[in-house]
Amino acid sequence: MRIDRIRLIVQAFCFVFLIYGGILGFSIGNAVPTMACIYAEDRGGACFLYPFQRFMSLPLSTLIGATILPFLIYLGTFFLWGLVFGKAFCGWICPLGFLQDLLTRARQFLGIDGARFRWASRERFQWVKYALLALLILIPMGIGNSLGGLPKLSGDWAVPFCQICPGKPLLPLFSGDTSHLLIDFSSPVKLALTSLLMFLTGVFLIGGFVKRRWFCLYCPMAALLSLFDRIGFVGLKKKGEACTRCGNCYRACPMEIREIADERDRKHMVTQDCILCMRCVEVCPENKALSATLLGFPVFSASAAGFLKRQGCAPPLPIEDFPHDSNSN
Amino acid sequence: MIKRTRYLKGILCCLYIFLIAPLAAADPGYLWLEAGPQMRRMGGGDSEGAMQSGNTNSGMAHGRPVAGPNAPPRPASHARQVSADGHGASDTQSKSPPEKRAAMSHPAHYTLRLGWPAAASASCETLLTAEASILRPDGSAQKLIPHLETPEAVRIRDAALIQGRYVISASFDQTTGDTHYRLFTQATMRNTGEKPQRHPLPDQKDIHTRVPRFLIEDLSPDPGKNFARVHRKYTGDKLPVRLLLSEAPVANQPVTLTTASGWRQTLTTDEKGEATFALIKESFHDNEINKRPVTYFVTSEIRRPAHSRQGPRGEVLRSTLALLVYPSPLDWESRSAGLYALFLAMAAIGVVTAIRRRQRKRPCA
Known part of the structure; x- marks a missing residue:
């Protein structure tokens, strides 16, 4: 079975668990490094960013005083999740990623061509996810503290990223909750944030239809999970001497990561945008040029035989088994 | 015409200030409990109470909230606080261990107020003689001693x-x-x-000694596990109440709902002593939309001759139920606007994408 099909099944299972797991009483906590929205009532686990922003909005004296222990527990749980699964959360577990993949499949089913970012545009907007990450730390801090002598921000700024994350209106929809599809007129801040949310949700749906995994390029969770690119248990390694730079991996990559095909000297291939979907390993025709690793040990490696099998071709025969020309003597 | 109206208003004001108000001052009005500043959670929307009292303590803090550093020392007679089973605040607040509160929890903290609903009210020192009690979920009951927390607040x-x-x-x-x-x-x-562990009920003789007890009971349905909004009522909600006199329902008794801006509605209780009000919309948004609550009052009064020949000739029983009412979310949230914004964004992005694709596919001249 092709790996993207296996991935789709795993994603569907994780989606159902994260959106409806709470009905059966299952929960994996509120520090999961993936976009499992906390606003979905029957959730089986919730995104780390919501409690993180709540913690950051506490006064600094409270944060490092009374709530330091719960805060450290949250951080520790997040660290463990990130260490064990790393970017696999993005490719295999994230509900918003799953929605984008479904939109891509719908587009393919309708026979509409997808779009690709130009390399220049892609490079130009790499900083966005880090800027969002910085803002989701700084804005909540400005609620409980006076940053640089500035006046404190109002409570309307609480959990700023969640207020503009497309997951907030979309994921609760799956449990029948439409209460987040609205514009809040109660204050200018709320009005701006809810309008932005509606706009971004529209862009998410259309963008996800046109371009594979476009939202992941700007996701601050991806920026956070980049901390585990090198130290995470799950990895992606490249054997430069086996690579022929055919470009199959780049063309198959949903995140359009150029380095995977370009760089032959690099061993660790989990880059800041990689979602560990393993598509590159699957489509690589060179023996062991790319390998998915667990704790450093290869668990899934590229091979010519596997490549041909997945392409629906017969595996190549050994040289000695080639039929000899009967007329030659 | 306008000048005459102004003169008339001036005369009426003078009449009120110099004639009616002193006479009315003899009547104490109604007694009610107003949510104190410690019941307003930190960062949780309105901070009306905190602003009124100047007390910056919040119920969310883990430490025991005490009177502000500028609070005047309390008289010794009022400093006592019952703490038979460790729940009540004690006089030595600074020495007691900090309360370990659940995240969404807050203490029961109320200001006693005397006056007329939607008009002048005060929390004066005379209220230090008021009697107060609390009945907890575990069945335990206790007297609470009012104390002067700030110069203007008996709590x-x-x-x-x-x-x-x-x-x-x-x-x-x-x-x-x-x-x-x-x-x-x-x-x-x-x-x-x-979670409550049901205690054997303590001796409650000292708590229910005041006969007759005339009460307005809020019969709003139990919101269940939804603790986040449990003490909230929104405009548009129904408010069922029951009148009890010495724990017996009072039938055919007028009950009045007064909103914060003085609008009134009077209903009469049925044979079960019950009446149901609709919490009508108040003018919450005069200058800008806000989510701050206002206080609505349900009041009732029974006048009757005194039982004994000595002392006062008449007796007036008054009961008040004061409740915070929030403007309904329907007043500030628009789903239709949200859906329009979403579809507009999708249409705009879709059209832009289609145009760009078409331009790219167009063969070069």
């Missing part, structure tokens, strides 16, 4: 660390001329915290 407080519904009652007596006023009020709150 009662209980740690309220147990999960469930609390009933706080207060009463105040005053004799003016030939009339004896008996004022009663009751408030309910729900709280998170430790």
Whole structure:
């Protein structure tokens, strides 16, 4: 079975668990490094960013005083999740990623061509996810503290990223909750944030239809999970001497990561945008040029035989088994 | 014409200030409990109470909230606070260990107020003689001693660390001329915290000694596990109430709902002593939309001749139920606007994408 099909099944299972797991009483906590929205009532686990922003909005004296222990527990749980699964959360577990993949499949089913970012545009907007990450730390801090002598921000700024994350209106929809599809007129801040949310949700749906995994390029969770690119248990390694730079991996990559095909000297291939979907390993025709690793040990490696099998071709025969020309003597 | 109206208003004001107000001052009005500043959670929307009192303590803090550093020392007679089973605040607040509160929990902290709904009210020192009690979810009941927390606020407080519904009652007596006023009020709150372990009921003789107890009971349905909004009522909600006199329902008794801006509606109780009000919309958004609550009052009054020949000739029983009412979310949130914005964004992005694709596919000249 092709790996993207296996991935789709795993994603569907994780989606159902994260959106409806709470009905059966299952929960994996509120520090999961993936976009499992906390606003979905029957959730089986919730995104780390919501409690993180709540913690950051506490006064600094409270944060490092009374709530330091719960805060450290949250951080520790997040660290463990990130260490064990790393970017696999993005490719295999994230509900918003799953929605984008479904939109891509719908587009393919309708026979509409997808779009690709130009390399220049892609490079130009790499900083966005880090800027969002910085803002989701700084804005909540400005609620409980006076940053640089500035006046404190109002409570309307609480959990700023969640207020503009497309997951907030979309994921609760799956449990029948439409209460987040609205514009809040109660204050200018709320009005701006809810309008932005509606706009971004529209862009998410259309963008996800046109371009594979476009939202992941700007996701601050991806920026956070980049901390585990090198130290995470799950990895992606490249054997430069086996690579022929055919470009199959780049063309198959949903995140359009150029380095995977370009760089032959690099061993660790989990880059800041990689979602560990393993598509590159699957489509690589060179023996062991790319390998998915667990704790450093290869668990899934590229091979010519596997490549041909997945392409629906017969595996190549050994040289000695080639039929000899009967007329030659 | 306008000038005449102004003159008339001026004359009426003078009449009120110099004639009606002094006469009315003899009547103590109603007694009610207003949510104190410690019941407003930190960062949780409005901070009206905190602003009024100048007390910056919040119920969310883990440490025991105490009177502000500028609060005047309390008289020794008022400094006592019952703490038989460790729930009540004690005089040595600074020495007691900090309350370990659940995240969404807050203490029962109320200001006693005397006056007329939607008009002048005060929390004066005379209220230090009021009697107050709390009935906790575990069945334990306790007297609460009012204390002067700030120069303008006589308050009662209980740690309220147990999960469930609390009933706080207060009463105040005053004799003016030939009339004896008996004022009663009751408030309910729900709280998170430790699950209640039902204690054997303590001796409650000292709590329900004030006969007759005239109460307006809030019969709003139990919101269940939804602790986050349990003490909230929104405009448009129904408010069923029941009148009880000495724990017996009072039928055919007028009950009045007064909104913060003075609008009134009077209903008569049925044979079960019940009446149901609709919490009508208030003018919350005069200058800008806000989510701050206002106080609505349900009041009732019974006038009757005194039982004994000595003392005052008449007796007035008054009861008040004061509740915070929030503007309905329907007033500030628009789903249709949200859907329009979403579809507009999708259409705009879709059209832009289609145009760009078409331009790219167009063959070069």
